[in-house]
Amino acid sequence: MTTPLAPVLSAFWDHPESWTLKTYLDHGGYEGLKKAFTQKPEELTQAIKDSGLRGRGGAGFPTGMKWGFLPPADGGPRYLVVNADESEPGTCKDIPLMMAAPQFLIEGVIITSYAIGCNHAFIYLRGEVVHVYRRLLRAVEEAYAAGYLGKNIQGSGFDLDVTVHAGAGAYICGEETALLDSLEGRRGQPRLKPPFPAVAGLYARPTVVNNVESVASVPEIINRGADWFTSMGTERSAGNGIFSLSGHVNKPGQYEAPLGITLRELIDMAGGMRNGNDIKFWTPGGSSTPIFTKEHLDVPLDYESVGAAGSMLGTRALQIFDETTSVVRAVTRWTEFYAHESCGKCTPCREGTYWLKQILRRLEQGKGREGDIETLLDTCDNILGRSFCALGDGATSSITSAIQYFREEFEAGMHTPASELFPPQRSALFDYTPKHETLAGVGGH
The missing domain is CATH 3.10.20.600 (Ubiquitin-like (UB roll))
Structure with missing residues (x-):
């Protein structure tokens, strides 16, 4: 192993009370905010640009550049919205961060809001994670009580309120414009762009939408400097x-x-x-x-x-x-998720994911038909780049790549169930008991 770990956001996750404001302050918390208040907002934006911080929500768009897209101030409100609707299968970074050390996010929200001229920020959290919602609310309460939120923060003359909003559990609300619609009380569906959120976002006002990890990374960049951040990572993927x-x-x-x-x-x-x-x-x-x-x-x-x-x-x-895993079974489960979570706004995604699911289920059951693989690829081609947002594109990715690398497994689905080729109990992470055995035990047979 040549690359060491770099615990920054996770540096004190193992502390008995890592989530409290006291623990955060004991580990140098809010030092970045102190430095931020000695600088002009445009200097902070430039520092984030210089750091090379790219959005940690998936797309990797430069964070400082996104801040810089906001139009000149016109006297009206502008907003920061933190996208904490972590829903991607397999993704588990923002939720443990908010659970273990939420003050990183809150300090980042304050610095970011100061940099972009925002006086009311929103954290849009996935509604199912009630334990994280409660912890985040408590962290915001602590920040208010300590004078880090509210009026005249730390004597700086800067005012900021933070609202933590729990969504209703829709994967589509991880798309930034669908999130904004949901936050405004409407059904979460992607908006037509342009206008982009930087021009007309929340309540039709200039808005920055950033991922949790992106915002939480800001305090240490301001505190330790852009050069510290660029010393990690690669030239174009810093940190x-x-x-x-x-x-x-x-x-x-x-x-x-x-x-x-x-x-x-x-x-x-x-x-x-x-x-x-x-x-x-x-x-x-x-x-x-x-x-x-x-x-x-x-x-x-x-x-x-x-x-x-x-x-x-x-x-x-x-x-x-x-090697114990059926790629057909795994891809089918992912596709079932995307078909379920499609918002239905556009035809390619709404109809396409439904048919992808039907064909994959046939192949998983060993009941595939001649031409099913070609139909899968053709359907993916009709979704990719033609759906309203990236959900449709994402639904096709695992299918096309799986066929590219494991076509023989899909061909085997024409005659042999995946459960015979790859018995589920071999790939299960926990003890596996077939349903019929469990029911037999309950019935006393």
């Missing part, structure tokens, strides 16, 4: 990030490391593959990114290298599958 490892590794979890680390290094840190099995396939950025195989273990996990290899870094949700 560190949280990599979420799940699946068939011995020690799944969050690993905070510089961008550019490889999966081979991360698997070593995670205690190797389960039962010493070989890796079969994996996702570099969640289920909406094209899958990789064993041959990609040494691809640097930065935006450029992963893109050049044919996938996307996305949310760094590394789902690891060993």
Whole structure:
């Protein structure tokens, strides 16, 4: 292993009360805010541009550039909206961050709001994670009580209110304009762009929408300087990030490391593959990114290298599958998720994901028909680039890449169920008991 971990956001997650304001202050919290208030807002925006911080929500768009898109102040309100609607299968970085150390996010919200001229910020949280919602509310209360939120923050003359809003549980609300519609009380569906949120976002006012990890990274950049941040990562993918490892590794979890680390290094840190099995396939950025195989273990996990290899870094949700796993079964489950979560606004995604699901189920059951694989690829081609937002594109990624690398498994679906080729109990992470055995036991037969 050559790349060390870089615990910054996760530096004190193991503290008995890591989530409290006291713990945060004991570890240097709000030092970045003090420095921020000694600078002009435009200087802060330039510092974030200089750091090379790219959006940590999946797209990797430069954060400072997004701040700079806001039009000149016109006397009206402008908003910061933090996208905390973490819903991508396999993604688990923002929720543990908000659970373990929410003050990183709150300090980042204050600095970002000061930089863009916002006096009311919103944190849009996934509604199912009630425990995180309560912790975030408590953290905001502590910040208000300590004078870090409210009127005249720390004597700076800057006012800021923060609203924590729990969504109703829709994957589509992770798309920034659907999130804004939901926040305004409407059904969460993507908006037509332009206008972009920077010009007409929340309540038709200039709005910056940033991911949790992006905003939480701001305080340390301001406190330690842009050069400190660029000393990690690669030239075009600067800094560190949280990599979420799940699946068939011995020690799944969050690993905070510089961008550019490889999966081979991360698997070593995670205690190797389960039962010493070989890796079969994996996702570099969640289920909406094209899958990789064993041959990609040494691809640097930065935006450029992963893109050049044919996938996307996305949310760094590394789902690891060993040789016991049916790729057809895995892709079918992901596709069922996307078909369920499609908002129905556009025809390619609404109809296309439905038919992808039907064909994949046939193949998984060993009841595939002649031409099913070609129909899958053709349907994906009719969705990709033609849907209203990226949900449709993401739904096709795992299918086309899985057929590219494991076409023979899809062909086997013409005659043999996936459960025979790859018995589920072999790939299950926990003890596997078939349903019929459980029911027999309950019935006393």
